[in-house]
Each structure stands twice: as C-alpha cells, then as structure tokens.
Amino acid sequence: MLFILIAFRHRIERSLEEVESLVLPGGIEAKFRRTLDREAEAVIQAKEAEPENAPSRQLQAAQRVEQLAESRGPTFARQQMLGIAREYEVVRASMSPGDRRTREMEKIVTKMRTLGLATRDSLAEFMDSTSPGARLAAIAILQVQPSPDTLIWLSERFRIEQPFVAYHAAVALLVSARVLGPEHADSLRVSIERAQEYLGAGREQSDRYRVLQDALNEVNSNAR
Incomplete structure (x- = not known):
C-alpha cells in the first residue's frame, strides 16, 4: 500500500491542484504561484549543482512559465510580477541587512526571471516605474531577454x-x-x-x- 501511495503521489497532487483551481477562490492564481515557485526553486538548485548549465535551465523555466501564463489572459502575468515586486520591497524594508536578507531577495529575483518572458510586454512600464521592485523586475526581464x-x-x-x-x-x-x-x-x-x-x-x-x-x-x- 505504501509503495502504491508513493508511486501515485505526484498524480494525486496534480489532481488536487486541478480541483483546487476550479472550486476555490483564487485557485488558478494559487496554482500558478506554486508552479512558479517550483520552477524558481529548481533553477536555484541547478545553479548550485551545475553553475555552467544555470542560464539554459533558467531560460527553459521561463519558457514553460510563459506558456502557462498565456492561458491566463493578457494581464495575468503582469499582475503576478507586480506582486513579486511588492514582495521584494517588503523583504528589503522589513529584514535587517545581511546574508539572510540577500538570500531572500535572490530568491525573489529568480522568480522574476522565471516570469520574465511572460511579462516582456510590460518591460517599458516597469522601467519607468517609481517602484524599486518594478524596476528590479525590468532588470530581471533583461537578464533573460x-x-x-x-x-x-x-x-x-x-x-x-x-x-x-x-x-x-x-x-x-x-x-x-x-x-x-x-x-x-x-x-x-x-x-x-x-x-x-x-x-x-x-x-x-x-x-x-x-x-x-x-x-x-x-x-x-x-x-x-
């Protein structure tokens, strides 16, 4: 029984996510954010294990997220990026300077890069923004394109x-x-x-x- 549960764990997780996206308020957005977080975490792990392959892994992750975001509508990815930009600003303002804050901010930039291709149409807006987080998002887009x-x-x-x-x-x-x-x-x-x-x-x-x-x-x- 344990073997069966382990073997089908990922399929069960995907099914639960699909149900959640259909029946829970904000479910589609929550599912997208989890996917983005997983892709970004995989990029971070790849950078630590195989630094020479990190750029290609980052680009592949950004391409997958772009395909996923396309089905959500023209403004969905932009709103997600603005949310991540605010997350950066909160982390920078609320945490003391040091390695821990830098690591958290690096995670945020990785998420921005992973969302970069999906938000390239918003590049000019982010560049001209008064928000430091949005300008960082513009830089992250330019790191992938x-x-x-x-x-x-x-x-x-x-x-x-x-x-x-x-x-x-x-x-x-x-x-x-x-x-x-x-x-x-x-x-x-x-x-x-x-x-x-x-x-x-x-x-x-x-x-x-x-x-x-x-x-x-x-x-x-x-x-x-």
Whole structure:
C-alpha cells in the first residue's frame, strides 16, 4: 500500500491542484504561484549543482512559465510580477541587512526571471516605474531577454539604485554582452564603462565591479 501511495503521489497532487483551481477562490492564481515557485526553486538548485548549465535551465523555466501564463489572459502575468515586486520591497524594508536578507531577495529575483518572458510586454512600464521592485523586475526581464535599446538605462541603475539592484543590472549587462551581436559592441562598451564610472573609485573589489569587468572582457573578446 505504501509503495502504491508513493508511486501515485505526484498524480494525486496534480489532481488536487486541478480541483483546487476550479472550486476555490483564487485557485488558478494559487496554482500558478506554486508552479512558479517550483520552477524558481529548481533553477536555484541547478545553479548550485551545475553553475555552467544555470542560464539554459533558467531560460527553459521561463519558457514553460510563459506558456502557462498565456492561458491566463493578457494581464495575468503582469499582475503576478507586480506582486513579486511588492514582495521584494517588503523583504528589503522589513529584514535587517545581511546574508539572510540577500538570500531572500535572490530568491525573489529568480522568480522574476522565471516570469520574465511572460511579462516582456510590460518591460517599458516597469522601467519607468517609481517602484524599486518594478524596476528590479525590468532588470530581471533583461537578464533573460536582453535588448540593445536598454543598455544606457541599465548603466543608469548604478547612479540611482541600491547596490543589490545595481548588481543585477551588472548581471543584465553581462548577459547582454554574451547574447547581443558584435554590431552592438560599441554601445555595450560605452554602457559598461559608464556604469563603472557611476560605481566610483575604490569599488574595484565589489561584486558589481567584478561583473561589469567580466562584461567588458566579454565585449572585447567578441570584438577580436
């Protein structure tokens, strides 16, 4: 009997989720959030176990979530992302600075990336938002789908945002350097060097500077 229960556990869980989504208020949204959480957690585990495969795993997760979100209507994914943006702001405001808060915020960014493809149509709105969480969401979208039109905006994050958000802007610039074609090399170089200037002297040992330098090295290597 125990073997049978274990063997059919996942099928039972899926059936219960389907019933919940049909009969409980907010059931569809709750099911989507659980799926998003599972996908994001799998990405985090993959990054820890196989860092070299993490970008492809992240993209695959974002593609699966995008397909799931499409059936929910045109504004569903946007509302989910705004909810995650508020979650970031609450965590940042309510927790003391330190490793624990950083880990929680990294989990939130992973969820944002996983929802990134599903919300790319809201990129301009998030970029122009007065909400730090929404601007972080824009950066997360650009980490999974870089755009040459946003490079200067990313560099401006180093003048405006808190270090955690600026770090993820650096990651977005690094992804852009790896993905965008050689025709964008000059724009990338200008944006990265501007970000380094905004970061200022004495920050060469910071993670933000290190990622920016990796991005610049990537651009220079691809231009050879």
